Amino acid sequence: MSLPEIPVVSASSKVPAPSGVPAPSPAPAPVPPEAGPVLAAYHLSVWYGTSLALKDVTIEIPRNQITALIGPSGCGKSTLLRCFNRMNDLIPGARTEGVILCDGKEITSPDTDPVALRRRIGMVFQKPNPFPKSIHENVAWGARINGYRGNMDDLVERSLRRAALWDEVKDKLHRSGMDLSGGQQQRLCIARTLAVEPEVILMDEPCSALDPISTARVEDLMDDLKSEYTIVIVTHNMQQARRVSDMTACLMLDEDSRDKNRIGVIAEFSSTDLLFTNPKDPRTEAYITGRIG
Amino acid sequence: MSALTRHIPASHSGLWAGPSRFRSLTEAGVGAFLLLCATITVLTTAGIILVLGLETLEFFEKSKVGLLHFLTGTVLNPEGGKYGILPLIWGTFQVAAGSSVIALPIGLLSAIYLSEYAPSRVRAVLKPALELLAGIPTIVYGYLALLLVTPVLKAIFEPMGIPVSTFNVASACIVVGVMIIPLVSSLSEDVLSAVPRGLREAGYALGATKFEVSTRIVLPAGLSGVMASFILAVSRAIGETMAVVLAAGMRPQITLNPFDSCETMTTYIVSVTGGEASYGSPEYLSLFAVGMALFLSTLALNLLSEIVLRRYREVYR
Ligand SMILES: Nc1ncnc2c1ncn2[C@@H]1O[C@H](COP(=O)(O)OP(=O)(O)OP(=O)(O)O)[C@@H](O)[C@H]1O
Numbered sequence: 183m184s185l186p187e188i189p190v191v192s193a194s195s196k197v198p199a200p201s202g203v204p205a206p207s208p209a210p211a212p213v214p215p216e217a218g219p220v221l222a223a224y225h226l227s228v229w230y231g232t233s234l235a236l237k238d239v240t241i242e243i244p245r246n247q248i249t250a251l252i253g254p255s256g257c258g259k260s261t262l263l264r265c266f267n268r269m270n271d272l273i274p275g276a277r278t279e280g281v282i283l284c285d286g287k288e289i290t291s292p293d294t295d296p297v298a299l300r301r302r303i304g305m306v307f308q309k310p311n312p313f314p315k316s317i318h319e320n321v322a323w324g325a326r327i328n329g330y331r332g333n334m335d336d337l338v339e340r341s342l343r344r345a346a347l348w349d350e351v352k353d354k355l356h357r358s359g360m361d362l363s364g365g366q367q368q369r370l371c372i373a374r375t376l377a378v379e380p381e382v383i384l385m386d387e388p389c390s391a392l393d394p395i396s397t398a399r400v401e402d403l404m405d406d407l408k409s410e411y412t413i414v415i416v417t418h419n420m421q422q423a424r425r426v427s428d429m430t431a432c433l434m435l436d437e438d439s440r441d442k443n444r445i446g447v448i449a450e451f452s453s454t455d456l457l458f459t460n461p462k463d464p465r466t467e468a469y470i471t472g473r474i475g
Numbered sequence: 476m477s478a479l480t481r482h483i484p485a486s487h488s489g490l491w492a493g494p495s496r497f498r499s500l501t502e503a504g505v506g507a508f509l510l511l512c513a514t515i516t517v518l519t520t521a522g523i524i525l526v527l528g529l530e531t532l533e534f535f536e537k538s539k540v541g542l543l544h545f546l547t548g549t550v551l552n553p554e555g556g557k558y559g560i561l562p563l564i565w566g567t568f569q570v571a572a573g574s575s576v577i578a579l580p581i582g583l584l585s586a587i588y589l590s591e592y593a594p595s596r597v598r599a600v601l602k603p604a605l606e607l608l609a610g611i612p613t614i615v616y617g618y619l620a621l622l623l624v625t626p627v628l629k630a631i632f633e634p635m636g637i638p639v640s641t642f643n644v645a646s647a648c649i650v651v652g653v654m655i656i657p658l659v660s661s662l663s664e665d666v667l668s669a670v671p672r673g674l675r676e677a678g679y680a681l682g683a684t685k686f687e688v689s690t691r692i693v694l695p696a697g698l699s700g701v702m703a704s705f706i707l708a709v710s711r712a713i714g715e716t717m718a719v720v721l722a723a724g725m726r727p728q729i730t731l732n733p734f735d736s737c738e739t740m741t742t743y744i745v746s747v748t749g750g751e752a753s754y755g756s757p758e759y760l761s762l763f764a765v766g767m768a769l770f771l772s773t774l775a776l777n778l779l780s781e782i783v784l785r786r787y788r789e790v791y792r
């Protein structure tokens with residue numbers, strides 16, 4: 183892997199402490215890893231087979247904040263998200279190049295255990311995918327395989343409450359999670375992710391199957407979780423990105439001059455306020471004002 | 476009809492055919508034809524049961540053997556008028572159980588390996604190779620038992636002072652087991668690979684290992700298909716004839732010694748068919764009674780699996 187001029191270490195240390203987090207008291211020592219970005223990708227490219235899906239992406243996900251990924255369909259938002267918990271490992275032919283750091287440690291290296299990584303970085307998928315097991319078991323499963331030793335019923339209830347699903351399912355916890363409506367299934371998947379208490383939650387369009395009421399509740403939940411978790415959310419809903427996120431990355435499709443492939447790149451990454459009120463990139467402006475995409 | 480025709484826009488009327496009588500006729504015809512096909516299979520089954528049942532009744536009438544004695548008698552000697560088929564039931568059970576003990580775990584584990592662990596290139600070679608095993612005529616497996624498995628068993632056990640007879644249950648179990656492995660592995664693999672990728676991803680995203688995902692998500696989700704393959708394999712073992720004749724011989728006896736010979740229901744039927752039982756004699760009719768017992772035992776197996784499935788199935792959509 184050739185990675186010229188990437189000041190990997192300095193990149194994370196020169197980033198100022200995210201707003202909201204008080205600067206560390208006069209410690210002369212270098213910035214502790216807790217203050218740097220929890221996740222970061224530098225010059226990341228992803229191939230599916232021979233086709234390049236994501237090119238030269240650099241992004242730093244600040245701790246205890248919500249980062250939104252927006253952009254037109256097919257620009258690689260899900261692909262980027264799946265790099266952070268090495269979900270793309272599971273796709274035959276998928277290949278990444280570049281550096282991805284989690285708490286300053288490189289996660290793409292072969293000696294990183296993807297199982298341990300995924301336990302710390304939870305994921306809610308674009309398509310609801312509850313297990314064909316009971317609602318209770320759907321939530322308890324992940325906690326159990328990770329060796330949770332507390333009271334399982336309490337954990338299940340707490341997780342379902344946080345995901346705003348408890349009232350709808352409390353009387354039928356033994357019923358199959360597959361019998362729920364699409365929106366309920368998605369909230370069940372959120373509950374399942376919360377139950378293993380990850381540090382980061384990656385959400386791929388978590389609200390695309392939800393009604394406005396559940397959407398509002400999930401958004402409240404995200405706001406709630408912010409103090410303990412770091413959230414990265416992919417959304418097609420510009421209002422949602424504005425409402426919930428602190429930082430926003432806008433991805434775009436770049437026309438490659440050599441072949442006709444369209445490749446995802448990051449057009450702009452800045453604080454949500456700035457990106458929506460004063461976009462620097464003309465493509466971002468066109469996208470958020472609804473003129474393209 | 477008239478409402479439909481009126482709504483076809485005038486500008487399209489030249490391009491679009493109106494409602495077609497032919498299409499609705501074929502639709503009705505197809506339905507009737509499919510019903511006919513389904514009926515044929517049902518009628519065939521009903522016919523078999525009817526013939527078996529009638530002849531079985533006649534057997535009990537002519538031989539004066541009571542049903543209880545027929546099922547629990549330990550002496551089977553048609554010449555002497557003794558029709559206790561417990562030795563056959565025991566022999567059948569031994570071969571079916573022994574071969575299942577070999578085939579079900581190996582078949583299931585290779586299915587899990589093929590669908591979850593094997594790189595696609597290994598799978599592309601291994602799966603057809605396994606399926607090839609299923610295409611070998613069963614009598615070849617019989618020779619395999621006689622010429623390879625039994626001599627090997629003799630070489631291993633006789634030095635220890637354990638006699639191994641030329642025809643023995645163990646070698647029948649081994650060859651029938653090998654014979655039904657591909658049935659289990661191939662069908663189960665199909666079912667396991669059909670489990671949606673999203674379920675696996677959900678498991679991995681929670682920090683599960685590949686083994687946990689395979690055994691605690693994929694396998695339960697595909698359980699009904701896996702069970703179906705088990706049932707098919709066991710039924711095949713129960714019904715297997717030629718390999719068992721050559722491997723285990725034809726001596727009806729109740730023994731726990733796996734190195735002794737035995738007779739199963741199917742091999743008994745072969746021996747009666749090959750003998751000189753005259754048409755209509757009790758010996759000839761016993762063939763149907765044993766056939767009925769065979770039929771009922773596979774039926775019981777199917778019902779059992781149905782019950783097991785009801786309890787443990789995890790339905791995914
Ligand atoms: N498993 C895969 N195999 C091959 N190509 C893939 C795979 N997944 C995604 N791609 C390709 O990668 C590109 C980016 O896909 P991705 O799913 O990341 O887009 P997205 O931004 O999430 O789109 P959407 O908003 O529609 O979900 C697309 O061109 C897609 O065809």
Ligand SMILES: [Mg+2]
Nearest residue numbers: 259260308386
């Ligand atoms: Mg996507």
